[in-house]
Amino acid sequence: MLTVTGKTILASVIIEACQINQSFGTCYFYCKETDPGKNDFVSVLKGLLHQLLVRCRDMVPYCYEKKLSSGELNMASSNLAQQLLELFVQRIPKIYVIIDGIDECDITERRLITSFFTSLAETCDERDPGKLRVLFISQDYADIRRALATASVLSLVPSDNEEDLKAYARHWGQQIQLNHGLDDQGKEDIIDITLARARGEHQK
Amino acid sequence: MFRAAWKDFNARFKNILNRLSRHREFLERQAALLHFDQFQQSSQEAHQHVMQYQQDRVEIIDCFEKQEQEESKKKFFEALAWISGAQTSQDHESFCTERAKYPGTGSWILKQEKVHNWIEADTPMNSILWLNGIPGAGKC
Numbered sequence: 001m002l003t004v005t006g007k008t009i010l011a012s013v014i015i016e017a018c019q020i021n022q023s024f025g026t027c028y029f030y031c032k033e034t035d036p037g038k039n040d041f042v043s044v045l046k047g048l049l050h051q052l053l054v055r056c057r058d059m060v061p062y063c064y065e066k067k068l069s070s071g072e073l074n075m076a077s078s079n080l081a082q083q084l085l086e087l088f089v090q091r092i093p094k095i096y097v098i099i100d101g102i103d104e105c106d107i108t109e110r111r112l113i114t115s116f117f118t119s120l121a122e123t124c125d126e127r128d129p130g131k132l133r134v135l136f137i138s139q140d141y142a143d144i145r146r147a148l149a150t151a152s153v154l155s156l157v158p159s160d161n162e163e164d165l166k167a168y169a170r171h172w173g174q175q176i177q178l179n180h181g182l183d184d185q186g187k188e189d190i191i192d193i194t195l196a197r198a199r200g201e202h203q204k
Numbered sequence: 205m206f207r208a209a210w211k212d213f214n215a216r217f218k219n220i221l222n223r224l225s226r227h228r229e230f231l232e233r234q235a236a237l238l239h240f241d242q243f244q245q246s247s248q249e250a251h252q253h254v255m256q257y258q259q260d261r262v263e264i265i266d267c268f269e270k271q272e273q274e275e276s277k278k279k280f281f282e283a284l285a286w287i288s289g290a291q292t293s294q295d296h297e298s299f300c301t302e303r304a305k306y307p308g309t310g311s312w313i314l315k316q317e318k319v320h321n322w323i324e325a326d327t328p329m330n331s332i333l334w335l336n337g338i339p340g341a342g343k344c
């Protein structure tokens with residue numbers, strides 16, 4: 001049962017909203033602790049680069065040349081990935097970057113991530129404020145808080161998504177009523193239990 | 205003495221000029237006749253030749269463009285493979301699909317002032333936004 005009320009789901013809402021805006025390029029990455037291809041700095045860079053190249057085809061010749069001169073089958077160099085990303089950011093007039101779950105990366109890696117992107121955004125802001133917009137979504141960990149001291153912060157509290165939790169609980173109540181032929185009181189009980197459980201989980 | 209010689213020269217010169225002039229007219233007439241006979245035939249040949257050339261040119265350019273596109277596509281896929289980015293778009297799609305079961309869920313986040321400003325403002329208050337809190341529950 002995938003809950004639809006976690007931060008990751010909110011990330012997906014924001015990503016979709018960004019994608020609607022045609023004057024911006026949107027790229028994103030969902031970090032995942034248990035996936036070695038999704039839990040470090042280089043993985044984040046490569047994931048973003050993939051999307052940017054698909055969007056920005058005129059960078060193909062340049063990237064192709066870099067591939068040839070690297071002599072690698074797969075890009076491994078963090079420096080090269082950083083350089084490429086900086087270049088894409090220069091070329092694309094306006095860009096949203098959304099990185100979900102940086103807490104899923106270990107402390108060294110997430111330090112690299114926050115440091116690279118905050119620095120890049122600051123550089124872009126000097127010339128053209130708001131050209132590069134970066135959204136980090138994560139647990140509230142002390143190291144991340146320190147790293148993002150200059151960022152705008154929105155801390156979510158459980159009551160924020162109360163409506164969503166209720167909708168979620170109602171949905172399951174209805175499903176279970178259908179599947180097991182419960183009466184309406186039975187359904188309400190299920191809803192209450194589901195809601196309590198969801199709220200409880202969210203308070204962990 | 206000179207005048208006489210000149211008259212003589214003049215006369216002879218005029219004579220030569222006349223003959224040259226008649227010769228020239230004759231040649232021109234001949235050339236015109238020849239030209240006319242052949243003109244019709246070679247005009248048609250020339251026309252065909254031009255048509256063929258135009259067609260060839262279009263085909264060659266077309267073929268060349270197709271080749272360029274193929275090359276370009278090949279390079280695109282090779283560059284993408286080299287970048288070897290993880291398939292994060294699949295993750296995104298699965299989250300969106302799941303969310304679609306509960307229409308409207310999560311949309312409240314877009315109304316939060318800081319989020320709205322970050323997305324929509326011409327110049328946001330801050331280019332960097334950090335969203336924290338609400339531990340994700342029950343990961344699948």
